Amino acid sequence: MTDPTAKDRAARIPSPRPPADAGPCTDPAPTTASAPPPDVTPPDSLVLRTGALSWLFPRRGALVAVALGLLILVLVALGTFASSTGMGFAETLSGLFGTGDPATVMLVQDFRLPRIAVGVMVGAALGIAGCLTQTLAGNRLATPDIIGVNEGATAAVVASVVGSSTGMIGEWWLGPVGAVLAAALVVLCAGGAGHRGHRVLVVGIGVSTVVGAVTDLVMSRQNDNTAGGVFLWTVGSLSGRDWSVGTPLLLVLLFLLPFALAAGNRLQLLRFDDDTAAGLGVPVRRIRALALALAVLLSGAAAGVGGPIAFVALAAPVLADRLGGRSRVPVLASGLVGGALIAGADALGRVIAPVEIPVGVVTSVLGGPFLLWVLFRPERGTGRR
Amino acid sequence: MLVAQETGAPVGGTEPPPPRPPGPRRRILSAAVALTALLATLTVLSLLVGTGSSPVARAWDFLMGDPSARADAQLRLAVLDVRLPRTLAAVLVGVSLGAAGCLLQAVTRNPLAETGLLGVNSGAALGVVIGLTYFGVRSSYALLGWALAGGMAASAVVLLLAASGRGAASPLRLVLAGSALGATFHGMTSYVLLSTQSTFDTFRYWTIGSLAGLKTSDTYPLIPLIVIGLLVAFGSARPLAALALGDDGARALGHRPGLIRVVVAGAVTLLAGSAVAIAGPIAFLGLLAPHAARAVTGPRMAAQLALSALIAADVMIAADIFARVAIRPWETPVSVLLAFVGGPLLIWIARSRRLSTAGGTA
Numbered sequence: 156m157t158d159p160t161a162k163d164r165a166a167r168i169p170s171p172r173p174p175a176d177a178g179p180c181t182d183p184a185p186t187t188a189s190a191p192p193p194d195v196t197p198p199d200s201l202v203l204r205t206g207a208l209s210w211l212f213p214r215r216g217a218l219v220a221v222a223l224g225l226l227i228l229v230l231v232a233l234g235t236f237a238s239s240t241g242m243g244f245a246e247t248l249s250g251l252f253g254t255g256d257p258a259t260v261m262l263v264q265d266f267r268l269p270r271i272a273v274g275v276m277v278g279a280a281l282g283i284a285g286c287l288t289q290t291l292a293g294n295r296l297a298t299p300d301i302i303g304v305n306e307g308a309t310a311a312v313v314a315s316v317v318g319s320s321t322g323m324i325g326e327w328w329l330g331p332v333g334a335v336l337a338a339a340l341v342v343l344c345a346g347g348a349g350h351r352g353h354r355v356l357v358v359g360i361g362v363s364t365v366v367g368a369v370t371d372l373v374m375s376r377q378n379d380n381t382a383g384g385v386f387l388w389t390v391g392s393l394s395g396r397d398w399s400v401g402t403p404l405l406l407v408l409l410f411l412l413p414f415a416l417a418a419g420n421r422l423q424l425l426r427f428d429d430d431t432a433a434g435l436g437v438p439v440r441r442i443r444a445l446a447l448a449l450a451v452l453l454s455g456a457a458a459g460v461g462g463p464i465a466f467v468a469l470a471a472p473v474l475a476d477r478l479g480g481r482s483r484v485p486v487l488a489s490g491l492v493g494g495a496l497i498a499g500a501d502a503l504g505r506v507i508a509p510v511e512i513p514v515g516v517v518t519s520v521l522g523g524p525f526l527l528w529v530l531f532r533p534e535r536g537t538g539r540r
Numbered sequence: 541m542l543v544a545q546e547t548g549a550p551v552g553g554t555e556p557p558p559p560r561p562p563g564p565r566r567r568i569l570s571a572a573v574a575l576t577a578l579l580a581t582l583t584v585l586s587l588l589v590g591t592g593s594s595p596v597a598r599a600w601d602f603l604m605g606d607p608s609a610r611a612d613a614q615l616r617l618a619v620l621d622v623r624l625p626r627t628l629a630a631v632l633v634g635v636s637l638g639a640a641g642c643l644l645q646a647v648t649r650n651p652l653a654e655t656g657l658l659g660v661n662s663g664a665a666l667g668v669v670i671g672l673t674y675f676g677v678r679s680s681y682a683l684l685g686w687a688l689a690g691g692m693a694a695s696a697v698v699l700l701l702a703a704s705g706r707g708a709a710s711p712l713r714l715v716l717a718g719s720a721l722g723a724t725f726h727g728m729t730s731y732v733l734l735s736t737q738s739t740f741d742t743f744r745y746w747t748i749g750s751l752a753g754l755k756t757s758d759t760y761p762l763i764p765l766i767v768i769g770l771l772v773a774f775g776s777a778r779p780l781a782a783l784a785l786g787d788d789g790a791r792a793l794g795h796r797p798g799l800i801r802v803v804v805a806g807a808v809t810l811l812a813g814s815a816v817a818i819a820g821p822i823a824f825l826g827l828l829a830p831h832a833a834r835a836v837t838g839p840r841m842a843a844q845l846a847l848s849a850l851i852a853a854d855v856m857i858a859a860d861i862f863a864r865v866a867i868r869p870w871e872t873p874v875s876v877l878l879a880f881v882g883g884p885l886l887i888w889i890a891r892s893r894r895l896s897t898a899g900g901t902a
Contacts, residue, residue: 295715296652344887354890356652357831361886364824368879371748375873383740390730466723473716512731519727523720527701530716 216488219479223491227275230495234271234502235263269397274501274514275494276404277393277461278471282493283415283486284454285468286475287446288356290422290484297356298468299454302447303363305463307337308455309389310370316381317373328403330459337366338451355447391464391515393501400460407456411449412490418446419486465519467493470526477529496522568843571836575850579631582857586627587619590864629759630857633815634825636766638852639773640811641826642833642845646780647804648711655812655826657718658805662725663694664816668746669732672739681758683746684817688762691813694725699809703802710787714801746820748873762814769810770849776804777842784839822875825852828882831889855882 201212236247249255250263284299291297300306311333338359345358374382421442424432429439454468475488500517507517588599601609602619609615640655648657656662667690671677677686702717733740779800782790787797812826829852830844837843859877866872 292652294650294652295712296650296657296719301652344891346891353651357890358887360652360824360827361883361890364879364886365883368876368883371873372876375744375748382744383737386740387734390734465726466719469719469723513734516727516731516734519723520731521724521727523722523724523727526720527717531701531704531713 213479213483216479216483216485219475219488220491223478223488223495227491227495227498230498230502231268231271231275234274234498234505235267266397269401270393271498271501273396273401273404273460274393274497276401276408277457277464278467278493278495278497279490280404280408280453280457280493281464281467282471282475282489282491282496283412284450284457285493286472286484286486286489287415287418287422287450288468289472290419291425291443291446291450292353292356293426294356295469295473299450300463300468301356301363302359302451303337303341303366304334304451304454305458306363306366306370307333307335307340308458308463309333309385310337310366312388313370313373313385316385317377328459330462331455332459334455334458335451337362338455340366342447387513388462390513391462391518392513393461393497394511394513396460404456404460407452411453414445415449415453415486415490418442418449419484422446422484461497462515464497464515466522467496467518470522471496473526474529564838564840568837568840568847571847572843572850575847575854578854579850579857582854582861583627583631586630586857586861587623589861590618590623625759626860627857629818630860631853632759632762632766633819633822634853634856635849636769636811636815637822637826637856638829638833638849639770639845640808640815641828641852642830642848643773643776643780643804643811644808644826645830646783646841646844647801647808648715649784650711650715651831653715653827654823655808655815656722656821656823657715658809658812659694659698659718659722659725660691660809660812661816661821661823662722662729664688664691664813665743665747665821666690666694666725666729666732669729669739669743672742673732673736678742684758687746687820688813688817691816692809694721695805695809695813697721699802699805702805703798710798711801714805748820748875759818762817765810765814769807769814772803772807773811773845774842776800776807777845780804781839781841784841819874822878824875824882825855825878828852828855828886828889831886835889835892855885 201214202209203212232248232251235251236244246255246259247263250259251268253260253264255263281299288297288299288302289295308330311329314333315329341355341359341362344362345355374385377385421437424435424437425439425442427435432439457464471493472485472489475485475492478492479485479488496518497514500521501514503521504512504514504517584603587603588596598609598612598615599619602612602615637655641653644653644655644657645651664687667686667688668683670690671683671686675686677683698714698717698721701721702713733743779790779795782793782795783797783800785793790797790800815822815826829848832851833844833847837847855878856874859874859881862877862881863872863874866877
């Protein structure tokens, strides 16, 4: 890893940016200056022109997206197949496509598929949210859980358990509501995003610590059964999730995705310092606020449905960055990687042991080594880290 | 200010020039003195108040060497056997976490790094859970050993991974290796806990963090570790300051960035591991203290370390005193009070000055 601060200093005085090795931001892909006029097309894109309109079509990005989409489909098929009832693979597929006998179709489509679909959506939401916050702050540690999303969701769930007479966990929508409330509290306390969104992140740590402490205090007065039930929730699990939570989550995703893609596009320009970005016509403050709000909503919805599943929001953008080339913000790829991670982890959790292992445990136990394996493999001469 | 056109002298000419703001050196020194005085006060206070029926005045007499008070066995027990160990432990934990957090944020150039980043906390938790589940450990002293061993082992694995191969020990490698393996250990802990209910109940109380029930002898073995960690910390202040210039800048000054990072991370492991072993996983203090210190010192590394350690010790003792008196006669978990004291403090710091990220000193 060559340290780019020297380059920075030559290009810009003073350099308010953290060095690139603190996060996903590096200088845009080098342009190959050939004969005049210089060809400034990024090496991984096609230029599509019609008259006055032109569009940079991300060749590599599109390829990565298609490949990831196929991978998710394969993982979904494997996930429906992976379970304890002895159903053959061909039979599972016939159930998936609705061509098998009615019982099989019902079993696959009404019981197994919804849960896996919910998992993919939760992963996608976490991946996109993580990509937005990491890019915003230029810091790999800036994941949505830092801004109190998980603590808020957990606090709401704990409140529902404590408030009820039965000790059962309340409605699923409590989680997202708690998450959004906590994040709103963070934004209120921060009174502005601050430089690169750092103020929000640091305030977020403070607020989420306090919220988490309140939860701990309440939990320490509960009996062990209740505590155990809440603990299971805080690990993150998809068991028993179906379309009743899947449909709202899908709507949220579909509604927010265009905004997220647009925000990602603009965040690219925020890799420059604010003045440069403003000069390029980026409404800096508005884009920051939008990216943060999107991250909160997406990760809040995910935490509410699946519990605070660890590590996906941190790992997915890193992996997507590695796959898709560094010249753009990999919003879509992060979402797809997140979906694939959770689909794979959920399938593994159901076959790896006689009892089902919650997806959150699998993502954190295996996600870490997987990420390191991808990142720290001896590279083939790209010279990038 | 209105200025006369011709001479450039201030209009009126008689008013004295405004007092110059104190220089950074004086500001740091006065902050250090104030924090040390506060630490002394809190230490005495920590010996005076607490559970039990002994009034504060009697405890004061005891400290002052009043013979009748010295003869009071109950008072002696309260002050020397209950409060003194706790006070010592609070200072040790605070100083360790403050210094460790400061080092880690400097080494990773990441203001969001906290002392759990190298996997120390998750490793300690895993060690405790393994000790509870598979070895039937129940005494606090044995748990301390398991936590220390787990934290050190985890951190060693992270460091080995981060320091191997190409781009050895770059800040990003440290951060990612730490987060990734931390998540792994955390997942393993969850798995063991989900499969054994009996462990969970004990672990719940360990994970909340507390200084209650410590004996002085429990912390003795850790003191050398903490001292070594602090010596390395202060010894590496200058190389770390060079690292803030970026790796190339540090090399130009004759330093070896990769080596510095591994050595400093080792010191962080000693400090954070000892702190976790004593008080459970209190990650937050190691994040808060460097931010507070930087608000005073700016980028001066040695001053930052010292103030960070002092601030953390102050906050820790204060939180522990509150923990004893908040809901008498019960103990409140110290991590909860740390959050209540430290959370607002961190928010205030973040709001009160512009957090610059230049040079990784955020």
